[in-house]
Amino acid sequence: MEQVAFIVWRESVEALLVVGILYSWLSATSDGHRGLRWLWGGVAAGLALAGALALVLLGVSSWLSDNGQEWFQAIMGLVACALVVQMVLWMRQRGRSLRHELERGAAQQVKGSNWWGLLLLVMIAVAREGSETVVFLYGMIASGETAAQAWSLALAGAVGFALALLTFWILQLGGKFITWRRFFKLTEALLLLLASALLVNGLDHLISLDVLPTLVDPIWNSSWLLDGSRGVGKILADFAGYRAYPALSVLLVWLAYWAVVFVLLNRTGARFTQTSRASTVAAS
Numbered sequence: 001m002e003q004v005a006f007i008v009w010r011e012s013v014e015a016l017l018v019v020g021i022l023y024s025w026l027s028a029t030s031d032g033h034r035g036l037r038w039l040w041g042g043v044a045a046g047l048a049l050a051g052a053l054a055l056v057l058l059g060v061s062s063w064l065s066d067n068g069q070e071w072f073q074a075i076m077g078l079v080a081c082a083l084v085v086q087m088v089l090w091m092r093q094r095g096r097s098l099r100h101e102l103e104r105g106a107a108q109q110v111k112g113s114n115w116w117g118l119l120l121l122v123m124i125a126v127a128r129e130g131s132e133t134v135v136f137l138y139g140m141i142a143s144g145e146t147a148a149q150a151w152s153l154a155l156a157g158a159v160g161f162a163l164a165l166l167t168f169w170i171l172q173l174g175g176k177f178i179t180w181r182r183f184f185k186l187t188e189a190l191l192l193l194l195a196s197a198l199l200v201n202g203l204d205h206l207i208s209l210d211v212l213p214t215l216v217d218p219i220w221n222s223s224w225l226l227d228g229s230r231g232v233g234k235i236l237a238d239f240a241g242y243r244a245y246p247a248l249s250v251l252l253v254w255l256a257y258w259a260v261v262f263v264l265l266n267r268t269g270a271r272f273t274q275t276s277r278a279s280t281v282a283a284s
Helices: 002-028 031-063 066-111 115-140 147-173 180-208 231-240 248-283
Strands: none
Touching: 002 031, 002 066, 002 115, 002 147, 002 180, 002 231, 031 066, 031 115, 066 115, 066 180, 066 248, 147 180, 180 231, 180 248
């Protein structure tokens, strides 16, 4: 349940940031006031698209056989892992210019009184965050939840959204300790850990389907030190892919994941530094 609350919290804060930037810009301009209702229309349309994706995923899962569901859950876990990494890299590259890009896009639509274009801009932005949330959550949650589990998931989602509203309000107040930069740094690390857990879950499904060989299973037994089914071990299992009885193939892929992430983050950081220096030279 903690994973659900975290994902809803993180993605909701990002969606609120996008909507907040556009709302502030529209409210500050005389022509923009007319676009506020189109802004909220775009938000509603984006949420509707994300909801439609959730219904499609649930529908597809319900039509599949047990073996088909195992395949579907494995694929969705791996896709969710890839999306998390892509999102982190995207925010590293575009996070600092996000406000400028959104305001420029909104200005273009408002200038030409293209209100449907403004609605489309908002819809795409909100649908992107909502769709990512749907895929992430499906990658973590097995299908066929009981009613009690469904209520627990709904409660976790509600808590995550409430925390997102509180977090957004605190960040908007400003401060030296709690800043948007630190928020994204912290959640970036947590998201990458969660992506590794999604990866391991997907690999577990592939092993159960006899697609991925275990090589050595298990390579060790650390349950005496940290039990993956309770306490701290359960938290590490949910958020970092910890296994007390890991197969060698899973361990190798997990290590490869972190090696690839490290390289990608370094490349993204180097590219951003070069771009910043070039912009500074051009401005001078």
